[in-house]
Amino acid sequence: MKESRRNQLDDLYRHYARPLYYYLYKMSGSKETAEDLTQETFVRATVSLSFYQQEDVRAWLFKVARNAYLDEWRKRQRRKKIPFADYIFPMDEMTSPFGLPEDSAIKRETRENVEDLLSCLPEQYRSILYLREFESFSYSEIEEALDLSVNQVKVTLHRARRKLAQLADEQWREKND
Incomplete structure (x- = not known):
């Protein structure tokens, strides 16, 4: 080489x-x-x-x-x-020793809820949400990474967010009924 x-x-x-x-x-x-x-x-x-x-x-x-x-x-x-x-998220993340225990518990519970919700999504929705929200990919980068057109990226991202919100709403209703 x-x-x-x-x-x-x-x-x-x-x-x-x-x-x-x-x-x-x-x-x-x-x-x-x-x-x-x-x-x-x-x-x-x-x-x-x-x-x-x-x-x-x-x-x-x-x-x-x-x-x-x-x-x-x-x-x-x-x-x-x-x-x-x-x-979905690594469990070995460092936490600040200066934070309040209540804040840590709330963050952990929220992260676990998001993990549960994301695991219910189809692979394409998980991929596109991860690339956009966690890796800050632009639409053109997502287009190239997932072999989609820009319009398909926008539509799929919108649908993934909508499905995630729908799952969160269903989970909230189940807990409060």
Whole structure:
């Protein structure tokens, strides 16, 4: 491998490995699967980097990661061993020692509620919400990452948000009845 290509891959890995890992962790719900899929993403990127035009490498890498996740999900589905996410957010997040215990409990309960709601959404809705809300992808980046048109991105994002709100409303009614 040429030195310039190796340096380019090293830069990509240093810059994007962590966000890709968190994306894959939130999609799969498993740290081990996320680690494996992050490595698989960079293996695939290494193979196809020479064919890729360097317009938006971030969206392209997330597209490769999503495809790796979907391939793994399909393999597991064939074997009927599909580990859906129990937790969408990492549980090992650091909390401030200066906050009030009540605030921490409320935040934890809210996060758990959001995790439960997100786990009820179809994969495409979870993906588009994660990319937009947690990774701050632009519509054009989502368009490239998910192979959608800009209008499809807007419509799908609107539907995902509406479905999430609907699920939250149903959950609230169940708790208050």
